[in-house]
Amino acid sequence: MPELNLLKAVNLALRQEMRRDERVVVYGEDVGYEGGVFRATEGLQQEFGEHRSMDTPLAESAIVGTAVGMAINGMIPVVEMQFGGFVYPAFNQIISHVARMRNRSRGRYTLPMVIRFPYGGGIRALEHHSESMEALFAHIPGIKVVIPSTPYDAKGLLSSAIRSPDPVIFMEPKRIYRAFKQEVPEDDYQIPIGKAKVEQEGTDITLIAWGAMMQETRKAAAVLSEKGLSPEVIDLRTISPYDSETLVKSVKKTGRVVIVHEEPRSFGTGSELVTMLTEKAFLYLEAPPARVTGFSTIIPLPRGEQHYLPSTERIVMKALETIQFLT
Amino acid sequence: MIFENYNPLEEKRFQVMDETGNIVNPDLMPNLDEKTIIRMLRTMLQAREIDLKLVMYQRQGRMLTYAPNIGQEAATIGSISVLEKEDWMVPAYRELGAMLWRGMPLDKMFTYWYGNERGSHMAEDLKILPVSVPIASQLLHAVGIAWASKLKGTTEITITYFGDGATSQGDFSEAMNWAAAYQTPVLFICQNNQFAISMPRSKQTRAHTLAQKSVAYGMPGIQVDGNDVFAMYAASMEAAERARTGGGPSLIEAYTYRMGAHTTSDDPKRYRSDEELDSWKGKDPIARLTKYCLNKKLVSEEEIETWRKEYIAEVDQVFKQVEQNSDMKPEEIFENMYSKMTPQLQEELDDYKNYLAWKERGQQ
Numbered sequence: 001m002p003e004l005n006l007l008k009a010v011n012l013a014l015r016q017e018m019r020r021d022e023r024v025v026v027y028g029e030d031v032g033y034e035g036g037v038f039r040a041t042e043g044l045q046q047e048f049g050e051h052r053s054m055d056t057p058l059a060e061s062a063i064v065g066t067a068v069g070m071a072i073n074g075m076i077p078v079v080e081m082q083f084g085g086f087v088y089p090a091f092n093q094i095i096s097h098v099a100r101m102r103n104r105s106r107g108r109y110t111l112p113m114v115i116r117f118p119y120g121g122g123i124r125a126l127e128h129h130s131e132s133m134e135a136l137f138a139h140i141p142g143i144k145v146v147i148p149s150t151p152y153d154a155k156g157l158l159s160s161a162i163r164s165p166d167p168v169i170f171m172e173p174k175r176i177y178r179a180f181k182q183e184v185p186e187d188d189y190q191i192p193i194g195k196a197k198v199e200q201e202g203t204d205i206t207l208i209a210w211g212a213m214m215q216e217t218r219k220a221a222a223v224l225s226e227k228g229l230s231p232e233v234i235d236l237r238t239i240s241p242y243d244s245e246t247l248v249k250s251v252k253k254t255g256r257v258v259i260v261h262e263e264p265r266s267f268g269t270g271s272e273l274v275t276m277l278t279e280k281a282f283l284y285l286e287a288p289p290a291r292v293t294g295f296s297t298i299i300p301l302p303r304g305e306q307h308y309l310p311s312t313e314r315i316v317m318k319a320l321e322t323i324q325f326l327t
Numbered sequence: 328m329i330f331e332n333y334n335p336l337e338e339k340r341f342q343v344m345d346e347t348g349n350i351v352n353p354d355l356m357p358n359l360d361e362k363t364i365i366r367m368l369r370t371m372l373q374a375r376e377i378d379l380k381l382v383m384y385q386r387q388g389r390m391l392t393y394a395p396n397i398g399q400e401a402a403t404i405g406s407i408s409v410l411e412k413e414d415w416m417v418p419a420y421r422e423l424g425a426m427l428w429r430g431m432p433l434d435k436m437f438t439y440w441y442g443n444e445r446g447s448h449m450a451e452d453l454k455i456l457p458v459s460v461p462i463a464s465q466l467l468h469a470v471g472i473a474w475a476s477k478l479k480g481t482t483e484i485t486i487t488y489f490g491d492g493a494t495s496q497g498d499f500s501e502a503m504n505w506a507a508a509y510q511t512p513v514l515f516i517c518q519n520n521q522f523a524i525s526m527p528r529s530k531q532t533r534a535h536t537l538a539q540k541s542v543a544y545g546m547p548g549i550q551v552d553g554n555d556v557f558a559m560y561a562a563s564m565e566a567a568e569r570a571r572t573g574g575g576p577s578l579i580e581a582y583t584y585r586m587g588a589h590t591t592s593d594d595p596k597r598y599r600s601d602e603e604l605d606s607w608k609g610k611d612p613i614a615r616l617t618k619y620c621l622n623k624k625l626v627s628e629e630e631i632e633t634w635r636k637e638y639i640a641e642v643d644q645v646f647k648q649v650e651q652n653s654d655m656k657p658e659e660i661f662e663n664m665y666s667k668m669t670p671q672l673q674e675e676l677d678d679y680k681n682y683l684a685w686k687e688r689g690q691q
């Protein structure tokens with residue numbers, strides 16, 4: 001079984017899906033010949049040709065808008081936005097058409113398509129290359145939002161996204177594109193969209209995160225365990241539709257929860273999850289649900305990034321506070 | 328009437344000075360005094376040395392991602408030099424030469440690329456907008472600024488820069504259309520450096536030239552040899568005079584070449600050949616102006632050498648200061664979000680400071 005990093009796992013998923021189904025086409029800026037600025041689509045043009053792995057004009061609205069048309073006419077477009085910060089020219093297409101076509105046409109026109117892009121901070125990048133804006137997309141009814149945190153999950157989730165009859169926004173945590181390797185089976189496998197993963201079982205507190213923040217959360221859990229505490233760690237994996245069942249079950253067990261995300265705090269994914277947990281597990285809560293997040297500010301350029309991005313220590317502090325609440 | 332004589336539909340390219348520094352189009356040679364020509368040369372040399380240094384710092388791990396301008400010095404300096412102090416500049420991110428010409432301090436530019444927003448804070452009298460990374464988005468700001476100038480009855484004009492790739496964006500079309508429809512005084516300077524990262528200009532659009540795109544919007548357009556500082560100046564001056572006298576916007580396609588990488592994260596060897604690069608080295612805008620100046624005895628080789636050394640030393644010294652003064656305090660992240668800090672932001676900042684204190688106390 002090959003050991004792959006997250007980026008290579010994305011590449012493998014694309015390759016296998018393109019082999020399996022010739023309706024799958026991949027395109028975006030610098031995606032074809034160059035193989036993408038991060039090389040996520042490297043080698044695809046060589047293997048599948050210029051008609052299946054394509055470079056496009058520099059125009060995100062066109063990339064997504066044409067994908068809508070492609071999907072309507074029987075293709076499965078998997079398009080790349082070069083960075084999360086450059087999706088916005090396509091936002092009109094996403095919110096006005098990608099999310100609405102099925103409902104608008106009462107199911108006559110559906111959009112099996114994927115919009116994938118690298119997101120998130122921590123790589124000391126230029127402006128617009130570091131944001132984490134999953135809540136913005138998750139807030140749009142009609143699209144699904146998926147974020148992997150491991151190479152294994154990246155392949156299984158992307159494979160599911162490409163086979164999904166619904167449009168999927170697939171956000172790739174670029175900070176951990178090459179952070180670590182994992183065994184990733186060449187065999188076909190899917191990880192269901194909408195299912196969270198309990199990565200570590202525990203009884204004292206539930207830590208919920210996704211994407212690159214899973215790394216900090218895993219480390220925080222290790223610190224807490226060293227202190228003799230028992231954290232439960234959940235990787236949300238799908239932001240929308242999220243897996244309330246798994247989250248509620250966990251919080252009913254631990255009575256305490258900390259949600260970690262990189263995106264801005266206010267109106268973030270954490271707000272939605274806390275509300276849902278309060279609604280569904282109110283009587284089980286032993287401390288106020290807590291959040292460790294990016295600030296409600298623009299993510300600063302690299303010289304300020306270390307303050308903005310949730311760190312292991314910030315998570316540990318908040319977890320300890322939550323565990324010690326009224327005890 | 329340069330624009331009239333170089334109709335973009337006829338696919339002519341306007342040149343004044345050829346690759347060897349000879350004036351091949353004396354009738355259209357702009358009337359520039361010696362001082363200005365020397366200043367052009369010096370600014371081009373300075374831009375080049377800054378680029379070489381910053382790319383080197385990046386390789387040494389001292390600098391973050393940087394987008395060099397090598398090869399495009401004439402395109403920016405030839406166009407910016409027609410502006411008056413009251414005029415506006417709306418950049419993309421590859422206009423170092425133009426920024427230097429306008430008097431943007433080195434420490435600000437380095438601070439920006441070194442990853443601190445302080446570098447985008449312009450002095451009151453410097454009418455330059457911050458670097459704009461989302462491709463083509465800034466063009467609409469230029470149109471709005473120029474529209475305001477017009478409504479206010481001033482003679483200000485606005486110059487804005489973008490690449491060949493930018494012409495594929497919707498914002499480009501919207502800006503061009505609007506500017507022409509409302510006759511706003513804008514100079515659209517398209518730096519066609521032949522690539523948008525790996526994407527060659529020929530694949531970006533089926534149009535034969537980018538200057539041609541002006542025609543459908545009802546705007547004068549011209550393709551200029553962007554490595555010829557005199558041609559860039561002459562065409563830009565004509566466009567500026569038109570804009571100042573109520574004649575509306577113009578599009579200038581500066582036909583040039585990005586001799587370096589897209590940014591320090593890019594490896595151009597993946598998508599273009601050494602031969603192609605070499606063929607453009609012979610067209611280097613700085614070599615060309617240097618030859619002209621030496622032939623005319625405006626400068627000597629020794630002077631050029633002295634200036635280069637001064638520029639290198641200045642970069643060294645300023646960059647060291649920037650390295651030492653660029654850390655961001657948490658407050659700086661919050662302070663400029665709104666006119667006044669909101670209670671919610673204040674709370675987040677206080678929370679963060681509590682955390683820092685907790686860490687300071689050894690996590691107690």
Ligand SMILES: Cc1ncc(C[n+]2csc(CCOP(=O)(O)OP(=O)(O)O)c2C)c(N)n1
Nearest residue numbers: 086421460461462490491492493522523524
């Ligand atoms: C809206 C948007 N999409 C994608 C990018 C990523 N990107 C940065 S530069 C670039 C190519 C720009 O090419 P061009 O306009 O020709 O300018 P050049 O960099 O060659 O000066 C791309 C795709 C971006 N900055 N903004």
